Each structure stands twice: as structure tokens, then as C-alpha cells.
Amino acid sequence: MNASTAFFTDRYELTMVDAALTAGTAHRRCVFEVFSRRLSGARRYGVLAGTGRLLDLIDRFRFEEAELSWLRDNEVVSTRTIDWLADYRFSGNIFGYPEGEVFFPGSPVLTIEGTFAESVLLETLALSVLNYDSAVATAASRMVTAAGTRPIAEMGSRRTGEYNAVAAARAAYIAGFAATSNLEAGRSWGIPTMGTAAHAFTLLHDSEEQAFQAQINTLGPGTTLLVDTYDIPAAVALAVKIAGPELGAVRIDSGDLPVVVAEVRAQLDSLGAHNTRITVTNDLDEYSVATLGASPVDSYGVGTSVVVGSGSPTTGMVYKIVAHEDNNGEWVSVAKKSQDKASVGGRKRAYRELSERGVAQAENIYVADETDEHSESDSHKGERALMVPLITDGVADSRYRGAEGVQLARQRHAASVAELPLQAMRLTRGDPVIPTQYR
Amino acid sequence: MNASTAFFTDRYELTMVDAALTAGTAHRRCVFEVFSRRLSGARRYGVLAGTGRLLDLIDRFRFEEAELSWLRDNEVVSTRTIDWLADYRFSGNIFGYPEGEVFFPGSPVLTIEGTFAESVLLETLALSVLNYDSAVATAASRMVTAAGTRPIAEMGSRRTGEYNAVAAARAAYIAGFAATSNLEAGRSWGIPTMGTAAHAFTLLHDSEEQAFQAQINTLGPGTTLLVDTYDIPAAVALAVKIAGPELGAVRIDSGDLPVVVAEVRAQLDSLGAHNTRITVTNDLDEYSVATLGASPVDSYGVGTSVVVGSGSPTTGMVYKIVAHEDNNGEWVSVAKKSQDKASVGGRKRAYRELSERGVAQAENIYVADETDEHSESDSHKGERALMVPLITDGVADSRYRGAEGVQLARQRHAASVAELPLQAMRLTRGDPVIPTQYR
Numbered sequence: 001m002n003a004s005t006a007f008f009t010d011r012y013e014l015t016m017v018d019a020a021l022t023a024g025t026a027h028r029r030c031v032f033e034v035f036s037r038r039l040s041g042a043r044r045y046g047v048l049a050g051t052g053r054l055l056d057l058i059d060r061f062r063f064e065e066a067e068l069s070w071l072r073d074n075e076v077v078s079t080r081t082i083d084w085l086a087d088y089r090f091s092g093n094i095f096g097y098p099e100g101e102v103f104f105p106g107s108p109v110l111t112i113e114g115t116f117a118e119s120v121l122l123e124t125l126a127l128s129v130l131n132y133d134s135a136v137a138t139a140a141s142r143m144v145t146a147a148g149t150r151p152i153a154e155m156g157s158r159r160t161g162e163y164n165a166v167a168a169a170r171a172a173y174i175a176g177f178a179a180t181s182n183l184e185a186g187r188s189w190g191i192p193t194m195g196t197a198a199h200a201f202t203l204l205h206d207s208e209e210q211a212f213q214a215q216i217n218t219l220g221p222g223t224t225l226l227v228d229t230y231d232i233p234a235a236v237a238l239a240v241k242i243a244g245p246e247l248g249a250v251r252i253d254s255g256d257l258p259v260v261v262a263e264v265r266a267q268l269d270s271l272g273a274h275n276t277r278i279t280v281t282n283d284l285d286e287y288s289v290a291t292l293g294a295s296p297v298d299s300y301g302v303g304t305s306v307v308v309g310s311g312s313p314t315t316g317m318v319y320k321i322v323a324h325e326d327n328n329g330e331w332v333s334v335a336k337k338s339q340d341k342a343s344v345g346g347r348k349r350a351y352r353e354l355s356e357r358g359v360a361q362a363e364n365i366y367v368a369d370e371t372d373e374h375s376e377s378d379s380h381k382g383e384r385a386l387m388v389p390l391i392t393d394g395v396a397d398s399r400y401r402g403a404e405g406v407q408l409a410r411q412r413h414a415a416s417v418a419e420l421p422l423q424a425m426r427l428t429r430g431d432p433v434i435p436t437q438y439r
Numbered sequence: 440m441n442a443s444t445a446f447f448t449d450r451y452e453l454t455m456v457d458a459a460l461t462a463g464t465a466h467r468r469c470v471f472e473v474f475s476r477r478l479s480g481a482r483r484y485g486v487l488a489g490t491g492r493l494l495d496l497i498d499r500f501r502f503e504e505a506e507l508s509w510l511r512d513n514e515v516v517s518t519r520t521i522d523w524l525a526d527y528r529f530s531g532n533i534f535g536y537p538e539g540e541v542f543f544p545g546s547p548v549l550t551i552e553g554t555f556a557e558s559v560l561l562e563t564l565a566l567s568v569l570n571y572d573s574a575v576a577t578a579a580s581r582m583v584t585a586a587g588t589r590p591i592a593e594m595g596s597r598r599t600g601e602y603n604a605v606a607a608a609r610a611a612y613i614a615g616f617a618a619t620s621n622l623e624a625g626r627s628w629g630i631p632t633m634g635t636a637a638h639a640f641t642l643l644h645d646s647e648e649q650a651f652q653a654q655i656n657t658l659g660p661g662t663t664l665l666v667d668t669y670d671i672p673a674a675v676a677l678a679v680k681i682a683g684p685e686l687g688a689v690r691i692d693s694g695d696l697p698v699v700v701a702e703v704r705a706q707l708d709s710l711g712a713h714n715t716r717i718t719v720t721n722d723l724d725e726y727s728v729a730t731l732g733a734s735p736v737d738s739y740g741v742g743t744s745v746v747v748g749s750g751s752p753t754t755g756m757v758y759k760i761v762a763h764e765d766n767n768g769e770w771v772s773v774a775k776k777s778q779d780k781a782s783v784g785g786r787k788r789a790y791r792e793l794s795e796r797g798v799a800q801a802e803n804i805y806v807a808d809e810t811d812e813h814s815e816s817d818s819h820k821g822e823r824a825l826m827v828p829l830i831t832d833g834v835a836d837s838r839y840r841g842a843e844g845v846q847l848a849r850q851r852h853a854a855s856v857a858e859l860p861l862q863a864m865r866l867t868r869g870d871p872v873i874p875t876q877y878r
Contacts, residue, residue: 005601007621007622007623007626008596008601008602008604008605008621008622008623009596009621009622009623010594010596010597010620010621010622010634011620011621011622011625011632011633011634012620012634012635012636012637013637014622015634015635015636015657015658016635016636016637016639016640018657018658019636019640019653019654019656019657019658020640020643020653022653022656022657023644023649023652023653023656023657025643025644025649025653028643030643032639057601067626070622070625070626074625074632076622076632078657116639116643120637120639120640123597123637123639124596124597124604124620125601127597127598128596128597128598128599128600128601128604129600129601131597131598131599132598132599132600132603133600155449157447157448157449157563157567158449158562158563158566158567158570158758159566159567159570159571159753160567160570160571160600160603160752160753161567161568161571161572161599161600161602161603161606162444162447162496162564162567162568162602163447163600163601163602163603164571164599164600164602164603165447165563165567166447167600181449181450181451181563182446182447182448182449182450183446183447183448183449183450183453183509183515184446184447184448186450186509186513187446187506187509193450193513193515194450195449195450195451195454196451196454196455197451197454197455197458198451198452198455198559198562199759199760199775199777200455200471200555200559200562200759200760201455201458201459201559202775203760203763203773203774203775204459204464204467204469204555204760204763204773205462205464206765206766210462210464213462214458214459214461214462214464215458217458217461217462218454218457218458218461218462218517219454219457219458228777229775229776229777230775230776231776253777254777255777304753307753308747308752308753309752313599313747313748313752314598314599314743314746314747319597320638320639321638321639321642321643324642324643326645327645334642334643335642336638336641336642336668336669337668337669337670338638338667338668338692338693338694
């Protein structure tokens, strides 16, 4: 899809551009920053996701004739502004944490440098993408921890909007999920897809035996049979009778899982189906996955809870102006003073402080001198630089895009989580596992 | 956008079709049903939304060469099934509650009649759309009740994925919101859009005065000025000084709202700006909107809470087979027996029982005789029929689509809520306001 993404935008972004063009302030150079004031759900760390999607969407952020005529017909902005929008494309720079990186309160996960007008227009889209995708990745990362070495598949497409479903599959995979049920996520982002059959398939047939036989005839004995439509022990016996001990797996989607799983495992073993795996999919979240740690489960399928962020369906990321040039071309740091919503002005650079053993100690944020340009080359002893160039003079770094970008993000995430103190793995509510320090 | 929607689908829908084609059961006539087992968040009623979107998406549910070759390359299904998918389009019937209607546990909000193969394929897409849109509409309806006669605008685009943002604006409008910040929702669905400026606009300028003047110069004195960037009383005084008493509105986005709103109203009145409205937008939900009922607020802007369903980010709708033809062409009711997930088999018709004064008393669900065809013409004394034909022989009723469909849904919602007992308006958790009765 190459359709314009420019209307995934709040109307006020355009009216601000309109007013700033009139005032002669629209072309002041600005620095905007995306950050969260706190971690949603009192989690120990957040996970940034959505960056690769955002780079694609910014590429398509153009006002074509369809958009321009709608704005004209609805008198949203002046004719002069419509002319300016016709030529719009983002030509500035965007730096950010690489996708998959963990973040903490105040972490400048995205820094946008450009004119006021070109930068403010991206606010709504950038936040839509990063807030949703990061909410999913943050929840998913906890589930992956809870599952230990067992694979988890994402299968929540039906519980969120049809496009969000694709983004959720992608974010969960970045956070360490093994696969998804969603075909579009497979096609667009190269994520392994999985799934065999639902209860409807069993119910369609005249008997469970007919259904199992039909599935095995087509998908082979290595398939996963759903065994809880009627009676689990009867279905397990039937499944092994038909498929033989080479039956790939059985799926259990209901009941008191620790008890049922133990019984099914014993039954499978007694039938000689020692290699037949057990996968469970009954409204799981990180807590129920953790509870099943001692049960002979081989893999998990997680639906609802991951696509809705397991209690925190959005992250609280905001997109704030932190510096701009004044009339004389001098840089000025700015910050609003609204009660409870104060922000820290000034361009920032972020580093993760590591112990000698490589364990994360703190998120160090250096508020740059106002004249300071972003520099990657700064070396900080005992610190890992967190920000990379994502878009330079309007051109995105292709490494962070597409299926390749997803793989890179998945690696980044695994490495960053491995670096965190062990307390990061706690599922209880609490403080961020490392402090944020302004330097 | 006319791109294929066929991949917004779980892989198992296709593998089931594959196995059923092999088994010769794929073309059995079936009845599937969408319903919720309970109301998410222990609300008193649910609100169905998404139907009009779903009709569009089903129209585009085709497997084009791009989809077919991906399925072939990834060996998802057999060649025979790929050939069948190439010709796929839904040719059956869909009945349902009209969009905007309220629902209760077990309400058959959508009934799909067709062959197994053609009907099962739509499961994921139908649930993605209805579960998200209905979660938003259900939360939004409570907010509208809490706001009484004051208008609410939806401005949560930044807190959910970019496409969900459009769906959320649409669902909130159906539930009675007055407007949205989202431009795409304005264009695609005819929803009024609103918004003027953010804190960044004030911070861009050398002074608040310069910012306010710039905004008024472009948007006129009837605009809404954001007054909490620095100091509220100073900003209110400045706003009236520049715009005069014809200033449209001031927006407050932070602080202890009941106190601040009262002070701002007194200040505006003391400055002669009696007609200047006050709009508030500080992380509101239905509870904080209700709390502000006695404050001199003129309108609300609601963001995060509405797009994430205010604590219930999805509804628990499921898509279940309830009847099918057997080998002999006889209809058989079917239902799974999984623990805690049992379903009621058989084709259903639903009516709302009304008292003599027109107040809803019960959701009456008639489980039809297996040979019964759906009939609209049934008249039931003291009951209102709830199901309408949405798609007949594959062709959607255009009245339910586009901007016209949104208006119809908004009217349906208002009428259906007006019919509910007063207890439906309670914001506390509790039982559904009317019982569901199977007849």
C-alpha cells in the first residue's frame, strides 16, 4: 500500500502550521522529542517498538490532491498553507533509540530535528505508532521472560483492530515471540506464521474422528490437533490412534490448565507419544504463563493479553518541543510548566551506564548545550550510546526497515534485556529497574 | 484504498479450508454466530460498532495474485485450495444487529450463513473489527452519558495504532461524541473534526502573547486558546486582552480541574468574556467527566481512555459455528462443550422485550428450529426485532455503509440507549441491565 498517510493526523497539527506560516515562525528550526514521563503499569522497563513501521509511514506522509482538496473543501487551513502542504515532505533528521531497545522514564526514544512546520506535522502519526507498538512489545517481553525457554506464539489478531493486529504480531516478535497467527504479519514483516484448526472444524464434521482424520490427511501427522471440543481424554486417545505417536502436538484451549496439562502429558506418554508436544492457549497472560512454568507445557499461544498490552494498552509517550531557534537564529531551550506535566527542555543525548560486568546501572541523559549538534562519536567510558540516526536529511536508513529491520530489532531487544539487572524480570509492579539521571 | 483485506486473517482459517476441501466437507452449509459470553468490564450494556467498516472490508476480501503467490511460496495450503481461494468471494448472507445497537451476553450480533469454507474465512477479520470498535463505542457511550448535554470530542489518535485511531473516532461518534481530532475519520466517515493548537505552538514563539496573537490572526477570535503552558490566570487575562470578549474558548489540559475551571470561569466573567467557553482535556475518562458535572465546563476532550476502551480494550466477541448441514443435507445444531466456554447451538433470532412504556425488559433469544430459515417478518407483541439483513447473497446493503451508515448507527444508538432502564446509566460495575432469556 502506497496510499498517503498524511491524514493519520490530528487537525490541530495543520492549524498550527497555518498560524505559524502567517506569523513567520513556521520555518524556525526546532528539536522535538518523544519520551514517556513514567512506565505504564509500573513495569520495570519499557520496550520501544514501531520505529521501522514509522519510517515507512513517514515516507508516505504526503499531501496528494485527494488530501489537499478535502482540506480546501472543509476550510481547514488557508490557501497558502494548502500550497505549502502540497510540497511537503520531511527533510530533517530523526535520531532515536533503535527499535527493540528498552527505555525508562524520560528516555528520549525519538528526537526530531527540522523546521517547526515539518516536524510538528509528524506528531500524531509518530505517537500512534510508537505508543501502540511499544505497549505490545513491553507486555510481550514480560511474557517471553515468563515462558523461559518455551516458545510463545502471538494469536490475538481478533482482539484488536485489523491493522493493529499486524503491528501487534510484529511488536511481539521483536520482543521475542516465536511466531504469529497473522498472515499479513508473515507477508509484510517476514514473521513465521502458525495455526492449524479451531473448534469450528471439529464441529463441522460428523464426528471428532472424521475431523481429526481430515486434518491429518491434509496437514500430516505432524499437525497440532485441538483436543478440547468435547472430552479431552477421549480426544487425546483418538488423536494418537489416528496419527500415531508421531502426532506433532495437541492444543488445549480451556479448563484448569495445570491439572489438565499434567493429565494429558501422562496420557500421551502412556500411549507412547513421548514426542507429541502440548500447546496451551486459554486466555494466557504473563502471570498464567509463569504459573505454568512447572507444568509439562511445550509451547504457549497468547492472544488477547498481548495485543492489548496486558493491562497497559498504550504507553504514555508524548512528542514535545524542547528547543528552537529564535528570531536571531539563537537556540533556546523550552519546556512547559503545566502542573504534573512539566518537561525538561533542551536537546538530549542518552547513554546506558553499565557496570564492569556489563549490567545496566542507569539511564544517563545529557542535556546538551543549546548550540550542541547531535554527535554519535562521543565516547563515554562505561556507557553505551543509545541513539542512532534513523532519518538524515529526510532519507531513512534502510537497515531499520522491512523484514531486515525486524530481525535487527529482535536482536537488539534480546541483547538489551540480557543487560538488565535480574530484578527487571519481576512481574510485580514497582519502580523502573534503573534510575534515569539527567547530567 | 482498495487493497485486499484477505490477509487480515489467522493462518488456521486457511488450513481449515484446506483440510475441509480434502475431506469434502468444505461446502456444507453452515451458520456461524458472533456473540459475547459476558460484558467486558462488568458494564451494564455493550454497544455494537464496526459493522459498516466490516461491510467494506468484506467487499475487498479477495485473494489476488500477490496473496496467492505468497501462500504458494510459503506452502500454507495445497494447490487445489489456492485455486479455490483465487475465485473466493463471500456469496452467503449476513444478518446482524444494526450498528450502534446495544447488546448483552449472548446477543447474536452477527449471523453468517454460507458454506463452511466461505464463512470460516471471515472469522478473524469480523472479530478484529467488531471487538475493537465495540470496545470503544461501549466506553464512549458511558462518557456521553456522564457528560450529559455537554459535547465531547474524541482526541485519542496518538494513543492507539494509526488505523485504529480512525476506527475509534468513528465508534465514539456513533456512541454520541460530537467530533474528533482525526482528519482521516473526517474524510472517510464524515465526522466533524476539531482542534486548534498544542503547547508546542506556544513554546515555539518568543512569548505567549506572540503565540496567541498568531493564532487569532489566522484562526480568528472565535478560536480556542490553550492557556496552561505557563501560568493560567496570566494566560486567560492575555487571551481576553488580545481576542476580546468574543474569544471562542479556552482549553485547560492540566491541574486540579474542578478548582481551576471555577477560577477560570470567574476570571472570564470578571473580564466580560461571558460567552467564552471552557473546554477541558486532561486525561479524562467517564468517571472524571462525571465528577466535573457541577463545574462550569462547556465541553470535554477525551483522548486515551476512549481509544483504549477505558479499562476494557477489547470486547470478548467470538465467532462460533452453531449449525451445519450433514451428509444428508439435514441441519444439525452444534455447540462445543469446553469447560467455561460452552456455546448454545442453533440458529437464533433476537428481540428486545419492551414494557408498555417502551422500556427494555429483556433480551429474548429464540433458538430456531433447525430447519427454520431466518425471517424478518416475524412479529412479536411487545418485542422489537433486533436483526436486519446486512449482506444478502454476497451483496451488502449500502444504507449501512459510508458516512450515511455512520449517521444511521448514531441514531440507532441514541434510540436504543433511550430505551434502556435508568440503571443502565450507572458507571459502577454490575450485572447487565436486562437479562438474556433463551426461548
